Amino acid sequence: MFIFAAAKEKMLMNQVQLKDKKFELFLPEQEILKNIDVVADRLNDDLQDKEPLFIAILNGSFMFAAELIGRFKHACDVTFVRLQSYAGLERGEAMSEIQGLVETITGRNIVIVEDIIDSGHTMHHLLQCFKQQNPASIRIATLLFKPKALQLPIHPDYVVREIPNDFIVGFGLDYNGHGRNLRNIYKVVKE
Numbered sequence: 001m002f003i004f005a006a007a008k009e010k011m012l013m014n015q016v017q018l019k020d021k022k023f024e025l026f027l028p029e030q031e032i033l034k035n036i037d038v039v040a041d042r043l044n045d046d047l048q049d050k051e052p053l054f055i056a057i058l059n060g061s062f063m064f065a066a067e068l069i070g071r072f073k074h075a076c077d078v079t080f081v082r083l084q085s086y087a088g089l090e091r092g093e094a095m096s097e098i099q100g101l102v103e104t105i106t107g108r109n110i111v112i113v114e115d116i117i118d119s120g121h122t123m124h125h126l127l128q129c130f131k132q133q134n135p136a137s138i139r140i141a142t143l144l145f146k147p148k149a150l151q152l153p154i155h156p157d158y159v160v161r162e163i164p165n166d167f168i169v170g171f172g173l174d175y176n177g178h179g180r181n182l183r184n185i186y187k188v189v190k191e
Contacts (some may be wrong), residue, residue: 015186015189016169016179016182016186018169018175018176018178018179019175019176019178021175021188021189022188022189023168023169023170023175023179023186023187023188023189024186024187024189025184025186026163026166026168026184026185026186026187027161027171027184027185028184029171029183029184032143032160032161032171032184032185033067035160035161036064036067036068036071036143036160037071038160039068039141039158039159039160040068040071040072042158043068043071043072043111043141043158044071044072044073044074046139047072047074047076047109047111047139048073048074049074050074050109050136050137051074051075051076051077051109052076052077052108052109052110052111052139053076053077053078053079053103053105053108053109053110053111054068054069054072054076054077054078054079054111054113055079055080055081055101055110055111055112055113055130056069056078056079056080056081056113057080057081057082057083057112057113057114057115057122057126058080058081058082059082059172059174059180060114060115060116060172060173060174060180061113061114061115061143061172062172062180063171063172063180064113064115064143064160064171064172065078065113068113068141069113077103079101079102079103081100081101081126083122083125083126101129101130104133105130105133105135106133106134106135107134107135107136108135108136109135109136109137109139110130110135110137110138110139111139111140111141112126112127112130112138112139112140112141113141113142114140114141114142114143114156115142115143115144115171115172115173116142116143116144116145116146116168116173117140117142117144117145117146117150117154117156118146118149118150118165119149119150119151119152120150120151120152120153120154121151121152123140123152123154123156124152124154127154139157139158140154140155140156140157140158141156141157141158141160142156142158142159142160143160143161143171143172144159144160144161144162144163144168144173144185145159145161145162145163146162146163146164146165147162148164148165149165166187166188167187167188168185168186168187168188169182169185169186169188170182170183170184170185170186171183171184171185173185175188
């Protein structure tokens, strides 16, 4: 199935079908990786002797986290948490913690690695939880940021790309579980 999906993406570079929705090419992989390089350079400068703890938010950030953390040239630790707030195309405000943080973060320099910040509810929830443990610092690195969808005062420190308020898939982001493996990012075709 994976080979078929990857081959299908190469053949249909401009459009993919996932379940009942069509998506058109929005960001090609080469552009995504080039922008990740820029963010990684900033992180390397800012945190070179801080030994940060990268906390990747599953499931969506797994591809971004691998690319970003793989470019970090200094000592660091990596862990994962898993929250859920999406259903289909709609975002819910209720947060369900599926896999929580098991590491102690008191006094640590934290970098939260997120796939997308849109409404800000997920990040707000995480910041509230993490701040209670008194880390030395908290920084936010996000692959995508939708400032026009933001409902809470969240200010990411590192943004790979600001985007309009479109529903997107690929590079870790999904539509009902599908499309995470796509190397390009696609936006939904409005019918």
